Amino acid sequence: MVIALLTDFGTKDYFVGAAKGIILSINENAQIIDITHEIPPQEIKSASFTLRACYKDFPKKTVFVAVVDPGVGSERRAILAETEDYYFIAPDNGLLSFVFNEEKNFFIFELTNEKFFKYPISRTFHGRDIFAPAAAHLSNGTKPNEFGKEIKDFVRFEESQPRKVSKKETEAEIIYVDRFGNLITNLTQKDLPESFTIEINGKKISKLQNFFAEAEKNELFMILGSAGFLEIASFQDSAINLLNIKVGQKFILKENS
Amino acid sequence: MVIALLTDFGTKDYFVGAAKGIILSINENAQIIDITHEIPPQEIKSASFTLRACYKDFPKKTVFVAVVDPGVGSERRAILAETEDYYFIAPDNGLLSFVFNEEKNFFIFELTNEKFFKYPISRTFHGRDIFAPAAAHLSNGTKPNEFGKEIKDFVRFEESQPRKVSKKETEAEIIYVDRFGNLITNLTQKDLPESFTIEINGKKISKLQNFFAEAEKNELFMILGSAGFLEIASFQDSAINLLNIKVGQKFILKENS
Amino acid sequence: MVIALLTDFGTKDYFVGAAKGIILSINENAQIIDITHEIPPQEIKSASFTLRACYKDFPKKTVFVAVVDPGVGSERRAILAETEDYYFIAPDNGLLSFVFNEEKNFFIFELTNEKFFKYPISRTFHGRDIFAPAAAHLSNGTKPNEFGKEIKDFVRFEESQPRKVSKKETEAEIIYVDRFGNLITNLTQKDLPESFTIEINGKKISKLQNFFAEAEKNELFMILGSAGFLEIASFQDSAINLLNIKVGQKFILKENS
Incomplete structure (x- = not known):
């Protein structure tokens, strides 16, 4: 199963390697695809635009891991979105807004089941400790509602309209x-x-x-x-x-x- | 089968993700390899040099997708080159010249069979809409001559010689x-x-x-x-x-x- | 089997493509993962830090190819390190020091068996001609001691301590x-x-x-x-x-x- 990554981690550090390593440790057959790791640091809307511009080109059942996460470690939630054709794992900070605007039906689950986290959980790198493992477990067949409860009050910003x-x-x-x-x-x-x-x-x-x-x-x-x-x-x-x-x-x- | 990408798309946008997504949508088992996406924009000769410098290191039957395409959307043709050991998909703008200089026998086919395009075809991104799908179909077993007719008048520039x-x-x-x-x-x-x-x-x-x-x-x-x-x-x-x-x-x- | 790459090759040239091509030519089923290719040129300690920061996140038996190699072509040796869970292939210039500091038991072999080199061996790019082929052969089942003799006098620098x-x-x-x-x-x-x-x-x-x-x-x-x-x-x-x-x-x- 394809796991596609879109982050602001950059490509010079250990961040991308760590996230990929964790995914492969959980599902060695995952097919990891880099969309980009060069979203400008903390630019949630750029990430949202970029994801929207290409996600429909991927095969059905692709798991997208989208991490631009200035609020990491705070009370912001981690979510899994299930649409008709795809899965998205991201911080609950509006990053998936442009995807939601494209989709008629989708369900959002909060990632709370600690069984699917990597320990110890750092306060600064949930890409490695929460988002990547969730994607890998999902690709292994874990059901969305096993990760946590469905929520309705997720963050969503409006796109600027002409x-x-x-x-x-x-x-x-x-x-x-x-x-x-x-x-x-x-x-x-x-x-x-x-x-x-x-x-x-x-x-x-x-x-x-x-x-x-x-x-x-x-x-x-x-x-x-x-x-x-x-x-x-x-x-x-x-x-x-x-x-x-x-x-x-x-x-x-x-x-x- | 290996599909190796060499482009000037850069790595900060959705371009690479879109091309990879399309390939996987057509052949989910394709093994996609990034050679580089940082050919300086529109520098066809740099792309030609880079491709020549590494293509022989790849396994036989590798499909190379090489896209530096300032003429996208114009009348420039899209081609598939079959050499003894490899396949190359590229715009017909000379990008494959240095490969041709290395090869004794090769055949060039124009990509015209619309069955293998992605619709709607944009006027600015044939990497996603024509080149990537052709590579994926080729890796699925489509024969070169199913994509279009053989041509002899492809673009080829000479390498500067001492x-x-x-x-x-x-x-x-x-x-x-x-x-x-x-x-x-x-x-x-x-x-x-x-x-x-x-x-x-x-x-x-x-x-x-x-x-x-x-x-x-x-x-x-x-x-x-x-x-x-x-x-x-x-x-x-x-x-x-x-x-x-x-x-x-x-x-x-x-x-x- | 996973082969993870960490180098200072950059991503604009043919270097990464060549190394990946060679790996796939020897083991077309290798799962190649990019950790980073943007270690600053010749900064061995940055490479050592980056590798240490993520290698434990990878699945057991991962082969790491770590190449920052200012001494390429000189008398510096090429080595393979076997730890309890992983393999590391690198120049013998201290790059693996921080890994050694994390591991209790490990064995170092010098890469001397020319059977596993790519010919002709360049004087400037052992990433392609020695390190990448060694990783691919290892992933195919070649035993560490088939590459060369165990050595004890490998280069190792101390980490600066508070x-x-x-x-x-x-x-x-x-x-x-x-x-x-x-x-x-x-x-x-x-x-x-x-x-x-x-x-x-x-x-x-x-x-x-x-x-x-x-x-x-x-x-x-x-x-x-x-x-x-x-x-x-x-x-x-x-x-x-x-x-x-x-x-x-x-x-x-x-x-x-």
């Missing part, structure tokens, strides 16, 4: 920046008028392209990206460098008259 | 810089006179070493590297820092009189 | 800095008085926390970390940035009166 601010204007937001410096917005196909311009940091962009190589070098353009969102990009350069922008930046989409 | 510029002088080139800052040249054993000096960026280097620890700290020297090429290196420092050089830099090798 | 400098003062040391900028000291639970203060780079720190989220933003505090050592940390910031410190920095722990 917002009409006038008849022809929509306020939207940059929600993610990828490795290439492409700026992912919260606009999807259904939010886009037939013809439009965006204004961001004093620059107007109205060229909508089908693919990268259509553009001139250093030209800013828009493109419907592979995660389903409108992106601001630049061919052979990085849009984030050209625009000097951060995640969370708001901007205006104007329908052309 | 060039005699006078009786005792050869012009050579830096073709790659590795993680340690070692400068890999296009000179191999057969290009080297018994005794020689190189001149690069105003510096002369004539010490040829067998291994790193022979050198003084910060001293520049030459060494026959593990990929089969002459390298310029420095022990406990980085040659690229000491020489301030880029890939593509030409230099002169002089036979000592 | 040192009493007066009745109420102990000199300790920063031994590692992790991805989050947390400073790991060589102090363990048994070294800590009931109440104490540390003085480091002109700053006094006396707050000892159970977990990260207890702290104020940018506040420096101490915490017992997941590797078993006292750490100096900062919530939502990096202690190394706040303190401007390097590995090896000494500091004083004072028992409070």
Whole structure:
């Protein structure tokens, strides 16, 4: 069974090795897949975006272990989410919000059964001591409700949604920046008028392209990206460098008259 | 069966996870191996060098998925190369050139059979939608010619070759810089006179070493590297820092009189 | 059988791919796990710390391949260590010291049997040509003493230990800095008085926390970390940035009166 890892552990330390070691100690046949360990430290929303953007590509019954956990050791709970096709193990801090927004039916269980923890439990590394062992036991056939009781009051944050601010204007937001410096917005196909311009940091962009190589070098353009969102990009350069922008930046989409 | 990935996707986003997820969705028993995902964005020649430097170390029948794809979404084709021992799946942009230079017999098929694509096909991420599924289907036993027709007019660039510029002088080139800052040249054993000096960026280097620890700290020297090429290196420092050089830099090798 | 890799190869070049390819060529069923390839180049002690911090989390009979090898190609030996539960393959340069300090019984064999090398053996990349093939053959059932003779004079360095400098003062040391900028000291639970203060780079720190989220933003505090050592940390910031410190920095722990 596939166990897919998405964390902010980084790849230079023992953290990833320890988590994988624990999984294999419990289920030596687990097929461990790294999604990424380079979520920026403590950026829960980046983790949520990244997980949402790829989890449906995995085979059914994949167990996702998603750990960005600034509250580790505090009273924040550890949870297991069961959806129609997948399992997710994560701290109860909203990390799974974007997954919940995609799923109609899901059940959340709190991880409380100490039988499935690794001892001694550290106060700072539940990735190794609680989340990884839970994933391994799940892949061995332990049922979700054996880990703890179902809960309904889990943490869930809303995704920022584009917002009409006038008849022809929509306020939207940059929600993610990828490795290439492409700026992912919260606009999807259904939010886009037939013809439009965006204004961001004093620059107007109205060229909508089908693919990268259509553009001139250093030209800013828009493109419907592979995660389903409108992106601001630049061919052979990085849009984030050209625009000097951060995640969370708001901007205006104007329908052309 | 082994599916080995070499891309410029980086490791911070959902790209690698998505490609792996798709492979496992089609063949859950595929053994996915990361060669690297840190080819500098869009540097096709670096990808070609890296793939050439390690593909023969893999078991026979390994499927390599090599994706550095600035032309994604345009008319550039997607190809499958079958050599005596291996399969390669890549965009038709020259990425496989250095492999072709190593192989006597190989056949190239264009990936056109839509049965093996993932839908909807994005315009920007064929790694997930075309290349990864092709690799997975191949590992499941699909024959190369089921993916599309054989083609002969694939893209192939020549490797830069050392060039005699006078009786005792050869012009050579830096073709790659590795993680340690070692400068890999296009000179191999057969290009080297018994005794020689190189001149690069105003510096002369004539010490040829067998291994790193022979050198003084910060001293520049030459060494026959593990990929089969002459390298310029420095022990406990980085040659690229000491020489301030880029890939593509030409230099002169002089036979000592 | 699990083969776990810990190296300073980095992840941008062909080095990791080549080592994995060789392993799979010898044992296609090996389960290769990346611990890390980002040990800082040639930092043997960082490698030793990282390996010690996670090896016990792996299943019994795991083969660890640990390669940080500034002396590659010189007379330094290659070794295989057999402990009660694990195998370790590494250059004989002290890299396994911290493991030896954890183990009561272990045997060291020099890797000399050329039958288990990959040819031609490069002078600069024994990770591919000696260490990786040894691990693969071991996972195939080759016995440790088939690789070479047992040796007793292997390289082993002592760990820096906290040192009493007066009745109420102990000199300790920063031994590692992790991805989050947390400073790991060589102090363990048994070294800590009931109440104490540390003085480091002109700053006094006396707050000892159970977990990260207890702290104020940018506040420096101490915490017992997941590797078993006292750490100096900062919530939502990096202690190394706040303190401007390097590995090896000494500091004083004072028992409070």
